[in-house]
Amino acid sequence: MNYIEQLKAHALKVTPQRMAILEEIEAAGHIDVDHLYEILRMNFPSISLATVYKNVNQMYELQILEAIKVPNHKLQYEITKAPHIHLACDSCGSVMDMQQCIGELIDSAESESGYRLNHSTVVLNGLCPSCQKKSA
Amino acid sequence: MNYIEQLKAHALKVTPQRMAILEEIEAAGHIDVDHLYEILRMNFPSISLATVYKNVNQMYELQILEAIKVPNHKLQYEITKAPHIHLACDSCGSVMDMQQCIGELIDSAESESGYRLNHSTVVLNGLCPSCQKKSA
DNA sequence: TAACTAAACAATAAAAATTATTATTTAAGT
DNA sequence: ACTTAAATAATAATTTTTATTGTTTAGTTA
Known part of the structure; x- marks a missing residue:
């Protein structure tokens, strides 16, 4: 880029x-x-x-x-970058990207709502594998 | 509730x-x-x-x-509430909910990443119908 | 390449947002 | 009602963010 x-x-x-x-x-x-x-x-x-x-x-x-x-x-x-999913760990605060296409999601939301969308933020929160071990 | x-x-x-x-x-x-x-x-x-x-x-x-x-x-x-999509207008700042199921998205992200997910924030940004008119 | 102009910069100050502290009050279980 | 741990209000302190001003710089033009 x-x-x-x-x-x-x-x-x-x-x-x-x-x-x-x-x-x-x-x-x-x-x-x-x-x-x-x-x-x-x-x-x-x-x-x-x-x-x-x-x-x-x-x-x-x-x-x-x-x-x-x-x-x-x-x-x-x-x-x-291209719209993608963020995986965020609530424990250590680390953020990871998942290159999974969410274009369909955006398209259908746009047509159903009447909004004109140009940008997306998808954050899924939880525990990363490493923090899961610590708390287990 | x-x-x-x-x-x-x-x-x-x-x-x-x-x-x-x-x-x-x-x-x-x-x-x-x-x-x-x-x-x-x-x-x-x-x-x-x-x-x-x-x-x-x-x-x-x-x-x-x-x-x-x-x-x-x-x-x-x-x-x-149940995981859902937020539509946010960059112009007026209003936020709207869309009750569309994103359970599948979460499930597949979880199994592919190894994260244990418990929460999601999906924000799609753009212009709401009303602000589209204003700027047009 | 030298000079010009609009924009970006650093430094500082100011404002706004957030958090910590402490004495008082209150919720909820005896 | 009494007791105790926790929540509250008030205040102060801290942190974060924004605004201001004079100086410097990028990008253009000649």
């Missing part, structure tokens, strides 16, 4: 900070603003938390990013 | 505040903490915002409530 083109397509200037934000989110898979800020500071010691918030929110609104909420954990962001 | 029994089942005392919180959320369908607080103050002039936060979070963690995030809007809470 070409982030430069994607930013330009949304009339956002291609800055080193924005590129780094996107690259770090991609590398992490799923990450919250705080943690992202900590990582970015390694390469951009002067970056400000407000910049991270501003850009992440901006990209979220433009749907370059999407957000996943897990109880007791901060909002986690990821790069928007 | 009997809220008294539900609270007791989770070892939460049945207080007028808790009952009112549950009843108001049910009445509203979907509501954020701030708005809920404003409504509760009508009947409980002395209730504190912290009490609302504490109880809503508590009930959320116990899955008596669930939360829906819409961009640019605060977290909205609703009474946990």
